[in-house]
Amino acid sequence: MNVLTDLQPEELEFTATCPKGIEGLLAAELRDLGAESVREQPAAVYFTGSLKLAYRCCLWSRLANRILLRLAQIHVSSAEDLYEAVASQPWELHVRPSGKLWLQFSGTNGEIRNSQFGAQKAKDAIVDRLRRQSGTRPSIEKHHPDLTVAFRLHRDKLDIAIDLSGDSLHRRGYRTHIGAAPLKENLAAALLIRSGWPKVAEAGGALLDPMCGSGTILIEAAMMAADMAPGLTRDSFGFERWLNHQSDIWSELREEALQRQGEGLARALPEIRGYDADAKVLFAAEANIARAGVERHVRVSCRPVATFKVPSHREVKTGLVLTNPPYGERLGEQEALRETYFELGRQLKLEFPGWSVGVLTGNPELGYATGLRSHKQYQLYNGSIPSQLLLFQVRTQAETSAIGTMEVRLSPEAEMVANRLRKNLRTTGKWAGRAGVDCYRLYDADLPEYAAAIDLYKSLDGDLYAHLQEYRPPATIEEDKARGRLRDLLRALQSVVEIPRANISIKERRRHSHKAVNKGVGQYQKQADTRPGFLVGEYGAELEVDLWSYLDTGLFLDHRPVRKYLRDISSGKNFLNLFCYTASATVQAALGGCKQSISVDMSRTYQSWAARNYRANGMDPYRHQLVEADCLQWLESAQQNRKRHYDLIFLDPPSFSNSAKMRGVLDIQRDHATLIRQCMRLLAPRGRLVFSNNLRSFKMGEEISSEFEVEKLNLLDKDFQRNPRIHNVWELRNK
Structure with missing residues (x-):
């Protein structure tokens, strides 16, 4: 007896499952294969047709995960209902009592609250029925079962289906070697279809992947171009051990697919080539390419993104660049990857005018680092990771000249931010121009929900x-x-500031766990992106800034008026700069005419940075000394020499520090009185101490005001006046 006789074999009901985001593509593919009554659902497509159609879908679908044949849909509200519903099915017509069985169960309802419990009940129902009829029961085995049954319970409706696929259809069988972050084969196929590869290939265009990894995109592209059925490289399908398997139909479909594959591989295929900077991963790619049978048509080479260009060995005029670069999860990784994306964008604009480009990324912001504007974006899932396929069209030089600067299309929320930036440019930007300020804060959390600061820097090169x-x-x-x-x-x-994406540095402050933080990390910790710094001008000084390598840039913009004040009062004075950072304040004091200076900081990185600032401004290292030391210890040592010889001291400590190089812990609210007293003992009779900090809750101790002459200074420029608590400055003199 054939169970399909009772199921109207030309109108069987099927479900094709797929990754989220490609349901529409799968529906179109199934229609092309002959499916009827096609209906999309999240991560699935329902359709009707014959068993031959189901076989064809298993063999030819590039997008589906599984093809399920629905046996029944039954109302169940309890565990007893579930057992009876499953036991009522003629399982003896699907699997031998001595065979191997596997079950997949998903979903719950008010009574069946655990899918594992549901699977147990369903299994009991099947084996009990078969045991009652034959005295034998099937074994439960996950690997290579004779029958896989899929159950889905949703709102008291139980769908019972046979999994015709066996292993997931995305496992073609050619990929035995994979990279660190493999792209599933059916998602790679979806990327190719979304990016227009079938039309590009038909027109003879090329397919290039500059970061090909284990070669999945390249292989799928070759299989499409050569009309190769993706199921031909698999060892088996689930339906082959099913009692209702129609071997004659299957043999006919396989023979047809083999004939089409032979004809396709005999044709001259378009150029399909991949590159990767990791030679080791290319060994995996070559093995996969050979196993797929496309080694005559797909080639890979070891090459970094910075040298990516159109192949010269063959006349290639245009085509598609499609890639799935890494996207990083940690700040350091993302900063390093911005350089990779930037290099990709630069090479695309330089070498690939007129080409189409597709970039799949789990971090779309990195996609913008290419400097290209995507004209289409598709939401996809790479496994469980929400991702976007960004599509670009690299413009020719003529097109770029004709259209001029492209406007960025903004969401309503982004447009609101853009309006605020335009307003700030009209006010703060004009002030900066009049004041001769080349580096200033454009935005500082003006809109609370967009909590970030944006600083603009103009280099000496313009x-x-x-x-x-x-x-x-x-x-x-x-x-x-x-x-x-x-x-x-x-x-x-x-959209507001005409600035290349490569010239924008982004520092993200992501939330971390509450584990203890190691000493010495934070502003001193080097990030992964190590592009060189550049010089900016400030009141005649040339100062080095680095927007990429560290959390801080080497120049605190809110201290700009403090540095100018120190410059204005430093003529002829001996100057001491404690916690000097990159010594930009000392540079200004030297340009203001101070006779000599000592600048102290414990960071070797910042001492080296300060030395470069000194050289850029022609400062005499004998008159202006740099001391690598813990300022707390240095001050204690200096107390032993009671000669007061510093006319001007700048004390600018961090709010808190527990660096591994320090003997103790610095808390500025707790320790400021001690620090101030130590500095005041080093002042010449008419000397001044300028004390600065950025602790917004800071309060000057009353005992300091009683011991010394204390004057609060208002030293904030226009770009920081929105939040006057950002910076505290006092001038102190001995009474």
């Missing part, structure tokens, strides 16, 4: 840079929403 630094979002803001707001800020900035 290039414009931006430093976008996110403030740590509160725990109530979801991570995805915080990232979306950061992207809005970036897009708004690009």
